[in-house]
Amino acid sequence: MSEPQATRPDPAILELGDGFYDPVEAAHFAQAIPRFLNRRWARRLGLGDVDWEAHFARFAPLPGNLPRPLALRYHGHQFRHYNPDIGDGRGFLFAQLRDDRNRLLDLGTKGSGQTPYSRFGDGRLTLKGGVREVLATEMLEALGVDTSKSFALFETGESLERNDEPSPTRGAVLTRLSHGHIRIGSFQRLAYFEDAEGIDRLATYCLARLYDEEPDAAPADRAAHLLDRVVSRTATLAASYLAAGFVHGVLNSDNINVTGESFDYGPWRFAPEWDEGFTAAYFDHGGLYAFGRQPEAIHWDVAQLAGCLALVGDEAVLGDLLSDFAPRFQRALVEKLLWRLGIAPAGEADDRTLARAMLAALKTRAVGIDDFFFHWRGGRDGGQQGEAFDALRAALDGRQRPQSHPYWSDPHPCAMLIDEVEALWAPIAGHDDWAPFEAKIAAIRRLADAMTSDAPA
Known part of the structure; x- marks a missing residue:
């Protein structure tokens, strides 16, 4: 980790204007019991000495930052059905600031009270839901997935009624750290209202503030530039999920960040084995977001972004960029699989051969995903027998190197x-x-x- 730095507030979202968000007030909670505080990331943001309760349970503004929380406006496809009646319904954007790599990061909330988009919800979060999100983000970060970070979790002293948990259950409020909260659904809302100027303004913001790139001079070029970046980032995200053995569960277009960062964890699970039909959400009856269908789902969502950008861009150019999702995903999958196994790249042909051998071995389901990567990493042999594992041994010959960390001598993987x-x-x-x-x-x-x-x- 880097040395602690001074806090650098940068409430850039205000550049977009009030057509993109609504000022809101945080709920008042009976208690504020700290259950998880991410001090590592606080140091990277210059917040090492922050008053956690004041700012992340009572939501007093951070100095030089947003004077009031903002509920962001967006629409989205939910299980492929368009819904114009969503937006930040139980969360808001609380602050924006620069990290030790000069990236603009958002501090957003979950369970912080009602907003204009709450509909019939209470705007709250269960403590169990908060605990699950902390576990998901910590594990994904460890496995090399570009994910939001759980920043602070406070228990609120409230009793909540929920249909999917024994009730009443305990309430909580979560603050998450994300590289932007602009979703594909943010563009879909603008396209729904045929707001081409708003789409161009948002694309310009994303390129300048989230990608730190100089926006092109023409709107059509800005649209293509942004889609090119989103295709690469989301293809990598899909590959990261598979290499981590992770099932997000709800890959709706309002849950896909234009930076390709994974966020918003509800019914997630890690797959015990390489089962492409494994689902996380009990309500995903058709397996739309099953483990092996996640690349398809994310590609479909990105296609909706391409459709929005077509209001200001060239459809043929955008279509060509969208069609490059699959090859970019395949390249990223090879890279992510080799990284998890601790193998350095050696050349495209050899790397593809090794990745195919790894996938063939995993698809036998003779060994679980976590055990596979743990036992085959670092010059070791998992001991499994059969044609697929013999091919893996051949592909690995001479490419493994010993691992020095004592973790690799543990009896079981984390x-x-x-x-x-x-x-x-x-x-x-x-x-x-x-x-x-x-x-x-x-x-x-x-x-x-x-x-x-x-x-x-």
Whole structure:
């Protein structure tokens, strides 16, 4: 981690004007009990000495930042059905600031109260939902997925009624750190109103502020430039999910960030085995967002962005960019699979051969995803037999190198399957015992250290 820096507020969202958001007020909570504080990322933002309760439970404005929280406006396809009646319904943008890499990051919330887009919801978050999001983001960060970070989780002292949990259940408010909160659905709303000027303004903002690139002079060129970046980032995101064995669960177009950063975790799961039909959401009856269909789902969402950008761009150019999603995904998948196995790139042909061998071995389902990468990394042999594993051994010959971190000598990998998630929640729900949760966070960060210290050159 970098040395602590001074806080650098940069509320750039205000450049867009009030047609893109609505000022709102945070809910007042009976209590503010800290359950998770991400001090590592606070240091990177210059917030090491912040008053956590004042700013991330009571939402007093940060100095030099947004004077009031903003609920962002957007639409979206939800399970392929267009919904114009959504937006930030239980969260808001609280602040924007620069990190130690000079990236513009957003501090946004989940469970912070009602907004104009809450419809019939109470704007709240269950404590279990907050705990699950912390576990998801920490694990994904360790596995090399570009993800939002859980920044602060406070229990609020409220009792909430929910249909999908034993009720009443405990309430919470979460602050997440993201590289932007502009979604594909943000563009869809503008296209719904045929607001070409607004689309161009938002595209310009994304290029200048989220990609740190000089926007092109012509609107059509800006549209193509942005789509090119989004295609690359989202193709990489899809590849990252597969290499991590992760199922997001709800890849609606309002849940796809134009920076390609994964965020907004609801019914997520990690797949025990390479089962392409494995789903996370109990309501995903047709398997639309199943493990193996995630690249298809994200590509479909990006196609909706291309359609929006066509209001200011050249349809043929945008179509060509969209068609490049598949080859970019394939290249990213090779890169991500090799990275997780600790293998340095050697050349396109050899890398593709190795990636195909890895996938063939995983698809036998003779070994779970986490066990596969743990036991085959660092010059070791997982011990599985059969034609697919013999081919993997041949493809790996001479390419593995020993791993130095003591994590690789553990008896089992650090994983996050659903049974363990429930086991971590049980002592919290039963007798307010947070020790297993805290131990798991420490174990995930140890995994992250091992992945980083022994990453291929």
